[in-house]
Amino acid sequence: MTSSIFFSLSELAYMMAMVGYIAYLVFKRKGIGVAASAITIFGFSTQTMAIIKRWIESYPIKIVNEGDLLSKLLHSAPFSNLYESLILFTWTIILSYLIIEFRYKNRSFGAFVTPIAGIVLLFIDLTGMSKDIQPLMPALRSNWLIAHVILSFIAYATFAISFSTAIMYLIMTAEKRNEGFYIFWTSSVGLFLIVLIAMAIDFMTFRVAFRTPETFIKSYLFRATFLNQSTGISIMSWIVASGVLFLLWRFGYLLKRVLDTFSISIDTLDDITYKSIAVGFPVFGLGGLIFGGVWAAQAWGTYWSWDPKETWSLITWLVYAIYLHARVMRGWKGKKAVVIASVGFLIVIFTYLGVNLLLSGLHAYGEL
Amino acid sequence: MKEDIFTKGTNAIWKFFSSVTLTVTTLILFVLASIPGTIIEQGSPEKNLQLLTKVVGEGFAPKALNIIIGLGFLDAYHSWWFVVLLLLLTSNLTICTIDRFPNTWKAIKSPMGPLDDSSLINMPIKAEIRVKGNIEKTKELVSKSLKGHGYNLSEKRVDKTLHLYSQKGKYSRLGVYVVHASIILVLTGAMIGSIFGFKGFLNLPEGETYSVVIMKTGLLTQEEENEREYILNTIESVSGDFVRVSQVMGIEPAMLKSKLKRYGIRPLGFSIRCDDFEVDFYGNSDMPKEYKSWLTVIKEGKEVIKKAIKVNDPLTYNGITFYQSSYGLMPSLRHAKFVLNIKSNSGVSETKHFNFGDKFSIPGTGMEGVIGDFSPALGIDESGRAFTYAETMNNPAVLIEFIEKGKHKYSGWILKRYPTTWKLPEGHTVEFKDLWGAQYTGLQVGRDPGLWFVYAGFALMSVGFVLAFFRSHKKLWARLKEEKGEVIITMAGTANKNRFAFEREFEKRVKSVREG
Numbered sequence: 001m002t003s004s005i006f007f008s009l010s011e012l013a014y015m016m017a018m019v020g021y022i023a024y025l026v027f028k029r030k031g032i033g034v035a036a037s038a039i040t041i042f043g044f045s046t047q048t049m050a051i052i053k054r055w056i057e058s059y060p061i062k063i064v065n066e067g068d069l070l071s072k073l074l075h076s077a078p079f080s081n082l083y084e085s086l087i088l089f090t091w092t093i094i095l096s097y098l099i100i101e102f103r104y105k106n107r108s109f110g111a112f113v114t115p116i117a118g119i120v121l122l123f124i125d126l127t128g129m130s131k132d133i134q135p136l137m138p139a140l141r142s143n144w145l146i147a148h149v150i151l152s153f154i155a156y157a158t159f160a161i162s163f164s165t166a167i168m169y170l171i172m173t174a175e176k177r178n179e180g181f182y183i184f185w186t187s188s189v190g191l192f193l194i195v196l197i198a199m200a201i202d203f204m205t206f207r208v209a210f211r212t213p214e215t216f217i218k219s220y221l222f223r224a225t226f227l228n229q230s231t232g233i234s235i236m237s238w239i240v241a242s243g244v245l246f247l248l249w250r251f252g253y254l255l256k257r258v259l260d261t262f263s264i265s266i267d268t269l270d271d272i273t274y275k276s277i278a279v280g281f282p283v284f285g286l287g288g289l290i291f292g293g294v295w296a297a298q299a300w301g302t303y304w305s306w307d308p309k310e311t312w313s314l315i316t317w318l319v320y321a322i323y324l325h326a327r328v329m330r331g332w333k334g335k336k337a338v339v340i341a342s343v344g345f346l347i348v349i350f351t352y353l354g355v356n357l358l359l360s361g362l363h364a365y366g367e368l
Numbered sequence: 369m370k371e372d373i374f375t376k377g378t379n380a381i382w383k384f385f386s387s388v389t390l391t392v393t394t395l396i397l398f399v400l401a402s403i404p405g406t407i408i409e410q411g412s413p414e415k416n417l418q419l420l421t422k423v424v425g426e427g428f429a430p431k432a433l434n435i436i437i438g439l440g441f442l443d444a445y446h447s448w449w450f451v452v453l454l455l456l457l458t459s460n461l462t463i464c465t466i467d468r469f470p471n472t473w474k475a476i477k478s479p480m481g482p483l484d485d486s487s488l489i490n491m492p493i494k495a496e497i498r499v500k501g502n503i504e505k506t507k508e509l510v511s512k513s514l515k516g517h518g519y520n521l522s523e524k525r526v527d528k529t530l531h532l533y534s535q536k537g538k539y540s541r542l543g544v545y546v547v548h549a550s551i552i553l554v555l556t557g558a559m560i561g562s563i564f565g566f567k568g569f570l571n572l573p574e575g576e577t578y579s580v581v582i583m584k585t586g587l588l589t590q591e592e593e594n595e596r597e598y599i600l601n602t603i604e605s606v607s608g609d610f611v612r613v614s615q616v617m618g619i620e621p622a623m624l625k626s627k628l629k630r631y632g633i634r635p636l637g638f639s640i641r642c643d644d645f646e647v648d649f650y651g652n653s654d655m656p657k658e659y660k661s662w663l664t665v666i667k668e669g670k671e672v673i674k675k676a677i678k679v680n681d682p683l684t685y686n687g688i689t690f691y692q693s694s695y696g697l698m699p700s701l702r703h704a705k706f707v708l709n710i711k712s713n714s715g716v717s718e719t720k721h722f723n724f725g726d727k728f729s730i731p732g733t734g735m736e737g738v739i740g741d742f743s744p745a746l747g748i749d750e751s752g753r754a755f756t757y758a759e760t761m762n763n764p765a766v767l768i769e770f771i772e773k774g775k776h777k778y779s780g781w782i783l784k785r786y787p788t789t790w791k792l793p794e795g796h797t798v799e800f801k802d803l804w805g806a807q808y809t810g811l812q813v814g815r816d817p818g819l820w821f822v823y824a825g826f827a828l829m830s831v832g833f834v835l836a837f838f839r840s841h842k843k844l845w846a847r848l849k850e851e852k853g854e855v856i857i858t859m860a861g862t863a864n865k866n867r868f869a870f871e872r873e874f875e876k877r878v879k880s881v882r883e884g
Contacts, residue, residue: 135650138658138679271868278866282833290826299680301691301812302567303822304558306445308406315399322395329388355406 003057004131006050007087011121013043014090018118021110025258033107040114044094051091054078054133062136071143079149080140082356083129088149089352090117092157100161100272108262109272112164115196122199144295151287156348158280159320162273163345166338168259169269173335175253181335186252188342190245197244198225198237270334273341274327281320288313312351319344385460386467394457401453405444413442413587458555461548469545475841476538482524482531483845483860491845491860493871495878498854503530506855510846513880519844530848535841541864543836550829557821565816568634570690573698573808577641577666579608581813585632596631608639636688636813639666643674645695645809647761652785654762659692661809687815694810697744697759704806706739706766713795721804730796734772737798741767744806746781754781761807765789766800840865844877857881 020036059076078084097113124131167185174181205224223229225237292310293303304310323340326332384390409415413433420429420436440447488494499506510532511521519534568581580603588596599617606612614624628635643662650657658678665673665685675683682691698704701724708728711717716731722739729736745758746765754765769779770792783789784800791797840863847858859878863870 135653135655135657138656141658142680275866278837282837286830286833290829294823294826295680297819298682299691300693301682301689301814302816303819306405306410311402311406315402318395318399322392322399325388325391325395329392332392 003050003053006046006053010043010047010050011125013039013046014094014114014117014121017043017110018114021107021114024107025111025262028261033110036110037101037107040094040098040110044091044098047087047091047094051078051087054084058133061133074143074146075136075141077146077149078133079146079153080136081130081134083124083131085149085153086120086124088153089156090120092153093117093120093160096157096161096276104268104272106262106264106268108259108264109164109168112168113161115192116160116164119192119196119199122196126199126202139299142295142299144291144298148287148291148295151283151291155280155284155288156352158276158283159316159345159348162276162280162341165269165272165276166341166345168264169266169273169338170335170342171252171255172259172264172266172269175256177249177253181339182252183249184339184342186248187245188346189252190248193248194241194244198222198241201225270338273338277320277323277341277344281317281324284313284317284320289317309351309355312347312355316344316347316351319347382463382467385463388464390460391457391464394453394460398453398457401444401450404441408436408441408444410444411442411584413437416442454555458552461552465545465548472541472545476541480522480533480535480843482526482533482847485847488845488847488858488860491862493862493867493874494858494860495874497857497859497878497882499857499882499884500854503528503848503850503855506848506857507532509884510848510857510881513877514844517877528850532846532848533844535843537839538841540835540839541841543832543834543839546832547829547836548832550825550832552825553828554822554825557818557823557825559818560821561816561818565814565818566634567812567814567816568632569693570640570811570813571696571808572640572642572661572811573703574642574645574805575703576604577607577639578604578636579639580628580633580635583632583634585630588631592631595627596633599627599631599633603633608635610635637686638672640664640690641666642809644804645807647695649762649785654758659695659809661692661811663690687817689814691812691814692809693812695760696808696810697761698806698808701742701806705804706742706800707802707804709797709799709801710737711797711799719801730798733794733796735777735794735796736771737768738771739766740769740779742803743767743781746783761803764800764803766803768798840870842870842873844874 017036017040020032020039024033024036055076055078058078059072062076062080079088093113094117097109100109101107167189170181170185174185176182199222202222202224226234226241228234228237292313296305296310297303319340323337323344326340327337409419416436417429417433420432423429424432436442440449444450483491499509507523507530514521514534518536520536521532521534524531524533566581566583568583570578570581572578580600599613602613602616603610606616610624611621614621617624619627641664643664645659645661647659648657649655660676660678662674662676663683664671665683673683673685677683677690677692679692682689684690704724705721706724706726707719707721709717709719710728710730712730712732714732718731720728722728724739724742727736727738743754743756743763743765744760745756745762747755747757747763749755757763763783763785765781765783767779767781770777781789782798782800784802787799790799842861842863844861845859849856849858859874859881861870861874
């Protein structure tokens with residue numbers, strides 16, 4: 001069996017887990033929750049196996065006959081293009097989630113964390129990005145690669161977790177419809193939902209119905225909805241999207257009642273948000289910025305060149321630095337700090353995908 | 369009275385600079401100021417003019433470009449507003465440290481003592497355990513349960529009560545200062561690098577020796593460009609002897625120096641030669657596996673170092689480092705040599721160097737070949753015609769016309785990467801071994817005396833991260849009181865960070881005391 005079978009299995013499991021966790025939130029049956037957890041653990045194990053298999057499969061393709069066994073093993077790590085990095089991202093998110101579920105003995109976070117993994121997996125399938133194992137390009141052949149990439153993604157995963165709990169915190173604390181915080185969380189959740197649904201529709205129309213060959217996201221994304229050739233469908237999509245936003249704004253406060261039944265305190269949510277960032281911030285500083293800098297100094301002769309990817313990574317790190325400082329300020333603890341945490345994750349997404357798609361620079365390995 | 373206002377004033381300024389509000393505000397401004405440089409292409413007026421023409425129209429574009437340049441957006445990370453923010457951030461960092469450090473130091477250095485009864489009762493994390501026995505036995509019990517967990521117990525007896533107390537991780541309070549100091553160290557290193565170091569590049573053709581590197585300059589006029597070219601040629605023609613350069617050009621050494629500076633020409637103090645450059649590909653694909661340049665450092669006519677550099681594996685000499693950065697094809701094949709191994713069907717073989725257009729003979733036969741054409745990347749289009757698909761040597765090929773007794777016989781492409789094309793119908797082989805002198809290697813060249821400060825900053829930051837985020841200052845107290853043949857142990861604890869984790873740890877310790 002090849003790694004791709006395991007990847008498909010884990011993908012299916014994560015999708016089912018996402019549905020399961022949301023159903024658990026709605027119906028509050030313990031059985032559904034246990035099943036969702038079991039499926040998540042199954043998905044995680046198969047994905048772990050898939051990554052190991054892919055690592056083994058990569059070995060003969062990525063290796064040049066030089067260096068000792070250790071650096072050969074490091075160089076063949078399956079974390080060197082966009083597809084592999086997204087897989088690593090979902091893997092670290094699910095791992096962090098499972099740790100939290102285990103430590104806090106509460107499954108309600110699942111409905112907020114698994115959709116992030118789901119959206120990533122949909123994005124992979126939808127864009128039809130290359131899943132092939134590619135040989136390493138010269139700049140990536142360094143022992144820093146694995147440390148730089150893995151630590152960055154551990155940090156990204158903790159930031160994703162902090163985003164989920166930050167949004168839950170806002171759901172629980174902001175329920176007045178004219179409140180800025182309420183508008184902020186309903187529109188953030190709304191945007192995520194709209195993007196997820198639009199991508200799912202893209203996926204179904206282009207992949208399932210027409211079975212069009214692999215193409216790039218730049219020409220593909222939202223073609224079934226917002227960017228549809230037919231003006232009617234395009235306008236309809238915008239209306240539906242606005243409708244989703246409106247409905248969330250109108251009835252979003254009901255989510256608080258749902259969450260209330262799970263007896264999670266806002267202090268716990270604040271605590272998880274803070275702790276995730278307190279892990280992610282130093283890990284990102286070390287793995288993303290410091291290791292990246294040392295590597296860049298070795299490869300390009302300068303540890304910092306204000307390349308867009310570097311600059312946006314620094315911005316990400318600084319936004320979380322703002323969060324950490326704001327928390328000790330009087331009047332900023334609570335909602336304001338939590339908003340900074342969620343903005344931080346939106347910037348993470350931009351740093352990760354937006355920079356690769358929109359801005360050019362030295363970090364061109366992540367291109368589709 | 370006057371003095372009072374003065375003190376008030378300085379106090380206000382001090383407070384302003386040491387406030388977290390300023391930190392957060394400056395950080396937000398710094399983040400916003402970093403964004404334009406990622407969107408506007410840095411340092412290229414031409415590209416931005418094109419873009420602006422599209423956005424604001426041809427008439428207004430040059431004006432808009434001037435405004436953008438004037439505000440420093442084309443060199444955003446060196447513009448005055450960016451530097452001001454950086455300085456503001458650094459002074460805020462420094463003043464915050466001076467302001468808060470004494471208190472932290474006091475908290476670390478102040479000796480720990482027992483808690484009085486009322487403080488003990490008010491501790492948020494506490495537990496009470498009753499055990500049978502006397503105080504001495506119970507003390508053993510408590511110290512046994514804390515042993516091996518980093519707590520060194522102190523004790524104090526007040527009347528019949530025994531106070532035990534201990535703390536650990538007090539230096540973790542320094543974590544935040546260590547991180548801040550490391551940031552200042554990194555910035556210092558960056559400043560040292562930008563003042564005393566340099567960054568340049570060198571496009572070094574195979575077989576050539578250069579003794580200067582080229583650095584970024586401002587926009588030059590055509591005349592200046594020509595003079596720069598002339599100076600560069602003069603330098604290389606006298607192999608980097610600058611006394612002779614000024615003699616040849618008929619100018620004073622001081623004048624030459626200022627011209628070199630103006631044109632971004634920096635003498636290396638030694639010479640560097642590219643002996644060979646090669647790109648390795650994966651199998652038959654166009655995917656590069658490795659870029660390699662064989663470099664030789666020459667000082668006073670002697671070869672000092674030879675090294676093959678690769679990406680991620682540079683060469684350093686005299687504090688100056690050469691990094692493999694790019695490569696390309698020379699505009700002409702004037703200096704290029706075709707290296708061919710010619711082997712006749714009777715087994716006689718020889719390897720020779722040829723120029724473009726040269727004629728060679730196949731040893732022991734009357735057949736001759738003429739090098740008639742060259743393609744750096746030969747491809748075949750749908751109709752079977754040969755064409756060049758890239759401007760780099762991805763698939764070098766040479767077209768050879770074969771002649772026998774002065775008559776054209778046939779001609780064909782011989783591809784370096786495809787041995788099957790080397791064989792001739794008569795059983796001779798012509799192997800295209802290399803084309804030497806047709807490529808240049810693009811080297812980043814630089815010296816950064818601040819690098820070790822930056823690295824020290826990185827190391828310090830890593831230590832600071834651990835102290836600040838993964839360690840906390842924990843204190844434990846235990847009061848032992850004998851009462852009717854029982855000992856009442858009241859345990860309490862605090863931690864300055866991560867209370868949840870500390871509570872769990874506290875519960876474990878309590879449990880181990882309770883269970884003995």
